[in-house]
Amino acid sequence: MLTQSATLATNERIQALRANGVPVTHLAFGEAGLPVAPEIAAALAAAAGRNSYGPTAGIPELRAAAAGYFDRRGLPTAPGQIVAGPGSKPLLHALLSVLPGDVVLPRPSWVSYAAQASLLGKEVVWVPVPEGSGGVPDPALLGPALVAARARGLRPGILVLTLPDNPTGALAGASTVRAVCEIAAEHGLMVISDEIYRDLAHEPGSVLSPAEIIPERTVVTTGLSKATALGGWRLGVCRLPEAELTARLIGVASEIWSNPTTPVQVAAAYVLAEPEPVRAFVAAGLGLHRAVVRAAYETVLAAGAGCPAPGGGFYLYPDLEAARGNASSRADRDAAGSGAGLGGAADLAELLLERYRIGVLPGSAFGDDPRGLRFRLATSLLYGDTDEQRWTALRSTDPARLPWIAEALARLGTAVAELTGKGHGDLR
Missing domain, CATH: 3.90.1150.10 (Aspartate Aminotransferase, domain 1)
Structure with a gap:
């Protein structure tokens, strides 16, 4: 249970x-433990009257703002590649539901990844993280672990990475991320790169996203709960590599949450546009x-x-x-x-x-x-x-x-x- x-x-x-x-x-x-920035609170308050249902994938201004956010981080993105949800956790669960195969996780990794895999009847293939690191599996152990998993009858198909990491707080180096991505591509894995802590990397520019290495195989997720400390507002976005996967994810979302809360989406569009405040x-x-x-x-x-x-x-x-x-x-x-x-x-x-x-x-x-x-x-x-x-x-x-x-x-x-x-x- x-x-x-x-x-x-x-x-x-x-x-x-x-x-x-x-x-x-x-x-x-x-929880990020910060107060709410007054400018963000004002954006939410101004949208309080928007009480109609909206598009399942997110309102146009949010999808455009999220695309711009990823553009500025070296990941060229069209608004149509963006799907928003009521927090990144529901998005991750929906992604695991539409991507085929069992789930490969670094050990240790965030508590909900394995739990969500279990909810969906997927097995977990655990791979230890490199010494003194976290968020990615040890490249020296990943390939053998995948081979052994298939020999046991498992079907590893999804690799989840966290950059920077929860729980270790460590950030995997670029060479390690590249090595892991090469192995993922060789074994036909889709990568979910959870980058909700990206803007809290202690050295700016130190995060190498798998979407820069294997863009056709990488989904990137982020949200409002960490860098802007808005966990209770429940808004996440993901960047998808191709239209078919986007359509499948929207189909699941339409049957679970219909659309994210519209006033929060308006505030999120303001946040992701990254004005000076x-x-x-x-x-x-x-x-x-x-x-x-x-x-x-x-x-x-x-x-x-x-x-x-x-x-x-x-x-x-x-x-x-x-x-x-x-x-x-x-x-x-x-x-x-x-x-x-x-x-x-x-x-x-x-x-x-x-x-x-x-x-x-x-x-x-x-x-x-x-x-x-x-x-x-x-x-x-x-x-x-x-x-x-x-x-x-x-x-x-x-x-x-x-x-x-x-x-x-x-x-x-x-x-x-x-x-x-x-x-x-x-x-x-």
């Missing part, structure tokens, strides 16, 4: 704890995400964890293997009873929440080995509990030093250090 998404379930659990007066440092949910807001958000996640990265490294370097967005994927044998730490001893140590990712995430009041997601939620002591943390909900705090963080030249952010990072460092044996001090 398919259970509730791990990200949503954990977020609801943490919110319930907070509502009951339990202070929790919330690092478990990938939007560019400035995205740039400020990028600076904030980059500063705080890099401060968190330095914190967990200093506390004894391993961790891929962040390359985009606001995620980290620490590895606390050093905690496995650290039965001398008070937390480990108390949690395990006998001092036998932590059993795996779920134990670690539960310990962090119950003892340290730090919410994270276990690596096992992303298809990782459940015995590994890895977890995903998101720094984006540290920016503040009020719009005033969030605007302060957004405008700060050194946001990691703001008291409410610095305190949360210190709590994280203390917990990790105690678990790895780098420190045994009590939390304050």
Whole structure:
């Protein structure tokens, strides 16, 4: 039985704890944590009266704006190649439904990819990511994994990549992306390139889209929820390589969501046209995400964890293997009873929440080995509990030093250090 998404379930659990007066440092949910830019809010408000059904693929001004958005990123696009939906997640599910074959995923990868494959009766072929990276399968392992899958009777047909990555926060290098795309083409795979974090790459221009390498085999998806922090507005778009696939996707969309919400589409057209206020807001958000996640990265490294370097967005994927044998730490001893140590990712995430009041997601939620002591943390909900705090963080030249952010990072460092044996001090 398919259970509730791990990200949503954990977020609801943490919110319930907070509502009951339990202070929790919330690092478990990938909400971008920014206020709404006033110019974007005004665009939505101005369209509030547009209450008629619209075209299934999206209103013309949105499709044209999305085409221009991709054009400016080196992907020549016609408006007819664009399909919009109520968030990129429904679009991804619809794409998996119309593309033939089983699904090839990097391990680890975002929680919903495998879940959606399961909903559609498709098998998943897992391929580990390169050391210290994420979002793409290891090119040295991809070809053999495809051959082995076919030998087991599977039909790998779709490869999903995430650039930059969720959950690791890493960004695959251009040479790795090229190698993976060459193997995908050789084996006849269609590629879905989830680029919703593209505009939050820490080094501008560092994302190489598979659509630049194998355009005829690549669908690119993005949305409003990350760079402009509009997750609750639910608007995603995808860029399709050819007319037949576009028609099939529109057919599915017409029977599920009819059309995306029209006022949100109007606001999305404004966002994707990238006027100066939007560019400035995205740039400020990028600076904030980059500063705080890099401060968190330095914190967990200093506390004894391993961790891929962040390359985009606001995620980290620490590895606390050093905690496995650290039965001398008070937390480990108390949690395990006998001092036998932590059993795996779920134990670690539960310990962090119950003892340290730090919410994270276990690596096992992303298809990782459940015995590994890895977890995903998101720094984006540290920016503040009020719009005033969030605007302060957004405008700060050194946001990691703001008291409410610095305190949360210190709590994280203390917990990790105690678990790895780098420190045994009590939390304050």
